[in-house]
Amino acid sequence: MRLITHNMLSCNIKGVTNGFPLKIEAEKVIEKEVDFNPEFLRHMFAKIEWKALVEAARSLGYAELPEDSPDATAIESSVDDESLLKKLHHALLELHLEEGALVCPETGRKFPVNKGIPNMLLHEDEV
Amino acid sequence: MSSRPEFLAPPEIFYDDSEARKYTSSSRIVEIQARLSERALELLALPEDDVPRFLLDIGCGSGLSGETISENGHQWIGLDISASMLNVAVEREVEGDLLLGDMGQGLGFRAGVIDGAISISAVQWLCNADKSSHEPRLRLKAFFGSLYRCLSRGARAVFQVYPESIAQRELILRQALQAGFGGGLVVDYPHSTKKRKEFLVLTCGSVPTSINDGHKEGDSDDDDDDSEEEENGMVCVSDRSRPRKKQRTNKKGKGREWVLRKKEQSRRKGNDVPADSKYTARKRKSRF
Numbered sequence: 334m335r336l337i338t339h340n341m342l343s344c345n346i347k348g349v350t351n352g353f354p355l356k357i358e359a360e361k362v363i364e365k366e367v368d369f370n371p372e373f374l375r376h377m378f379a380k381i382e383w384k385a386l387v388e389a390a391r392s393l394g395y396a397e398l399p400e401d402s403p404d405a406t407a408i409e410s411s412v413d414d415e416s417l418l419k420k421l422h423h424a425l426l427e428l429h430l431e432e433g434a435l436v437c438p439e440t441g442r443k444f445p446v447n448k449g450i451p452n453m454l455l456h457e458d459e460v
Numbered sequence: 461m462s463s464r465p466e467f468l469a470p471p472e473i474f475y476d477d478s479e480a481r482k483y484t485s486s487s488r489i490v491e492i493q494a495r496l497s498e499r500a501l502e503l504l505a506l507p508e509d510d511v512p513r514f515l516l517d518i519g520c521g522s523g524l525s526g527e528t529i530s531e532n533g534h535q536w537i538g539l540d541i542s543a544s545m546l547n548v549a550v551e552r553e554v555e556g557d558l559l560l561g562d563m564g565q566g567l568g569f570r571a572g573v574i575d576g577a578i579s580i581s582a583v584q585w586l587c588n589a590d591k592s593s594h595e596p597r598l599r600l601k602a603f604f605g606s607l608y609r610c611l612s613r614g615a616r617a618v619f620q621v622y623p624e625s626i627a628q629r630e631l632i633l634r635q636a637l638q639a640g641f642g643g644g645l646v647v648d649y650p651h652s653t654k655k656r657k658e659f660l661v662l663t664c665g666s667v668p669t670s671i672n673d674g675h676k677e678g679d680s681d682d683d684d685d686d687s688e689e690e691e692n693g694m695v696c697v698s699d700r701s702r703p704r705k706k707q708r709t710n711k712k713g714k715g716r717e718w719v720l721r722k723k724e725q726s727r728r729k730g731n732d733v734p735a736d737s738k739y740t741a742r743k744r745k746s747r748f
Contacts, residue, residue: 337514338537338557345568345606353570373512373535380514380573380612426535450546453561453568457593460565460602 334449336389337425340381342451344437346459351439354385357392358443361432369422371415377425390424398424464624470590475521475542484522484548493580496657497525500578500618501532503646503661513575516610518563518619519582521545523554529578530555537574539563564599569610577607577617583660584621587628600632604639613665617641620659629658636662716741 344352383402390398397420435444435451442459445452465474475483483489506513513534517526520538522545529536536556540546546558561567564586586603587596607617623629633645641662649655719741727733 334557334559337535338559341514341537341569341573341610342559343568343570345566352568370512372510376511377514382570448547448550450543450550450558450560452543453559454541455562455565457591460593 334430334446334451335426336386336428339389340386346437346440346442346455349437349439352437354382354389355435356438357389357430357433358436359393359430359433362393363429363431364427365429367426371418374418374421386424393428393430395424395428466585466588471585472541475545477544480522480542480544480548490524493524494528496580496620497528497578500580500620500659501528503618503659504576504578504616506576516574516577518577518579523549523552525578525580526554526556563603566602566606567610571609572612574610574615575612576615577611579619581620581622583619583632584623587631600635604636604641608639608641608664611664615664617662618659620657632660636660
């Protein structure tokens with residue numbers, strides 16, 4: 334699972350109001366190279382929760398992202414920000430959580446991740 | 461006709477390891493899936509500005525439909541309830557992310573982050589109650605409600621469905637509209653029972669000007685596609701068996717006029733009918 338997906342995913346248990354961001358417990362992280370596409374990153378930037386992304390990237394052992402969210406205009410112009418976009422690209426699309434778990438911040442419910450696939454199935458009493 | 465897989469077992473059991481492998485190794489299924497997802501993507505009508513979009517593939521299975529999305533240059537997340545199908549997808553090294561989840565439990569995504577959703581032959585599974593806790597109506601409601609939430613404004617969702625009956629189709633459509641979606645049904649090859657394909661095209665937020673503006677002309681690969689695409693269009697859903705006209709009866713019976721009319725009819729046929737009198741169509745007294 335890539336971090337872009339993690340950044341979109343929230344806990345879906347009934348009654349949970351604050352199921353985002355899911356905490357990551359990483360056991361195995363792999364990297365896969367993906368073609369760099371600045372347009373896609375610019376398009377997705379508005380939708381990304383920066384803080385959650387930084388935290389998630391840290392838990393996968395990648396700490397290059399700046400703490401504060403970069404300005405949207407800086408991302409738009411990108412003349413000097415190629416390096417920032419590259420970092421964003423790496424964090425969003427190239428880091429894969431292969432084995433581990435996602436933990437709901439409110440209930441502490443664990444969603445195991447096997448072979449890169451998080452198991453988001455809920456028990457009957459959680460629906 | 462082969463029986464529908466929905467009737468045999470719940471999806472997570474029906475698509476076990478062997479069935480999942482069979483599904484993906486059948487070139488016929490692969491081809492159909494590719495064509496269906498191509499068409500669904502077309503109906504999604506994403507803006508043509510070469511910016512990759514972030515799409516959702518609901519019921520992605522082994523990633524056959526996701527491959528089409530990747531070929532068109534978009535990023536995607538796939539959701540499926542069958543772990544075996546997802547394992548096949550992992551083996552095939554699909555580019556999208558995979559989630560093991562049940563769409564009837566709602567989709568756990570943040571609001572407004574997804575640019576579009578497609579689903580090939582999956583939503584009809586929701587109409588079955590496979591467990592005692594399942595209520596198709598509630599599961600459809602949870603699904604469409606959560607989908608509406610996670611789609612961005614103006615995004616579309618295209619579902620290819622095989623509804624079993626008119627009632628089922630209307631159930632799906634009604635739940636979608638109740639969740640706030642606009643849109644309707646697009647039927648390809650409406651006159652062919654075999655090739656007939658139904659697509660539920662839903663829009664989130666804005667009302668579409670034309671449901672069918674997604675299809676491009678002239679760049680279809682095969683010719684018979686082109687000619688038949690002209691037949692596409694909205695077909696309104698209506699029940700074929702209309703409710704019978706209610707007979708106007710009340711406590712007093714059908715009334716004197718009705719009896720007189722019937723007697724007249726019978727007379728015209730040449731039957732021997734008693735003459736009309738002031739007693740015609742009068743009720744008998746109770747003490748009789």
